[in-house]
Amino acid sequence: MLTQTPERQARPRRYLMCRPTHFTVDYAINPWMDPSQPTDTALALRQWESIYRTYLRLGHTVELIDPVPGLPDMVYTANGATVLDGRALVASFRHPERAAESEAYLAWFREHGYREVRLAGHVNEGEGDHRLVGGRVLAGAGFRTSRAAHAEVGEVFGYPVVSLTLVDPRFYHLDTALAVLSDDHVMYYPEAFDADSRSVLRALFPDAILADRTDAEVFGLNAVSDGRRVLLPETAKNLAGRLVEHGYEPVPVDVSELLKGGGGAKCCTLELRPA
Numbered sequence: 001m002l003t004q005t006p007e008r009q010a011r012p013r014r015y016l017m018c019r020p021t022h023f024t025v026d027y028a029i030n031p032w033m034d035p036s037q038p039t040d041t042a043l044a045l046r047q048w049e050s051i052y053r054t055y056l057r058l059g060h061t062v063e064l065i066d067p068v069p070g071l072p073d074m075v076y077t078a079n080g081a082t083v084l085d086g087r088a089l090v091a092s093f094r095h096p097e098r099a100a101e102s103e104a105y106l107a108w109f110r111e112h113g114y115r116e117v118r119l120a121g122h123v124n125e126g127e128g129d130h131r132l133v134g135g136r137v138l139a140g141a142g143f144r145t146s147r148a149a150h151a152e153v154g155e156v157f158g159y160p161v162v163s164l165t166l167v168d169p170r171f172y173h174l175d176t177a178l179a180v181l182s183d184d185h186v187m188y189y190p191e192a193f194d195a196d197s198r199s200v201l202r203a204l205f206p207d208a209i210l211a212d213r214t215d216a217e218v219f220g221l222n223a224v225s226d227g228r229r230v231l232l233p234e235t236a237k238n239l240a241g242r243l244v245e246h247g248y249e250p251v252p253v254d255v256s257e258l259l260k261g262g263g264g265a266k267c268c269t270l271e272l273r274p275a
């Protein structure tokens with residue numbers, strides 16, 4: 001328990017989401033996906049709607065990109081781009097199954113007045129592997145985004161980039177292992193990172209909330225915070241308690257069906273950071 005719980009401030013956000021109209025699991029590009037298991041698109045849609053409505057109720061703005069038939073992973077918009085200061089660096093996906101999403105995101109950003117829109121020159125899975133916190137970008141590598149992409153992100157946006165290495169295939173994107181809670185506070189699952197990355201994280205965030213294995217395995221780190229309210233899976237019970245101790249308001253959501261594709265609330269949410 002902290003001796004003094006800091007007062008947490010919510011800030012209105014702008015998000016990009018994509019309805020899971022074509023949601024299914026018919027290929028496996030991460031350990032959570034099992035094409036032999038049935039999926040329920042109607043249930044995925046209900047769970048997605050509930051996340052969407054929650055953002056609106058909390059006062060956030062949500063923009064929508066049209067789902068494309070044959071691209072079932074498009075619901076995970078966090079992978080579509082990294083958007084900082086009104087500029088969009090659109091993803092270049094690691095797997096051919098998702099490659100065609102880049103075109104849809106490029107078109108969306110061009111049509112929505114972004115002053116700079118470019119396609120990443122290296123394998124780069126967008127905000128799924130790049131999180132802005134404390135004036136720097138934490139960048140994940142190991143399974144999806146390439147290390148060369150980290151340098152490109154630094155050049156394009158002009159922020160210092162801290163490279164972190166993911167080592168557990170179940171936590172294949174940075175946003176499955178670490179969540180940004182406020183402008184300078186995070187929670188993460190240390191075991192998802194190699195030893196060097198763990199020391200870097202310890203030094204940068206001495207007061208971080210550390211998740212245990214149970215919470216990490218239900219995708220508790222795949223959480224979206226507006227600075228105060230934190231959407232996270234309803235199954236991440238310990239983590240919800242820790243968030244309360246640190247002055248946050250957990251907002252539990254059911255993401256069981258969306259998890260079959262290997263993504264939770266955060267994967268379904270791309271933050272559009274204005275200029």
Ligand code: ARG
Pocket residue numbers: 029030033073076078079098127128173175176261262263264266267268
């Ligand atoms: N099936 C998708 C993939 O493997 C899930 C992406 C989850 N997104 C995320 N930001 N972690 O690419």
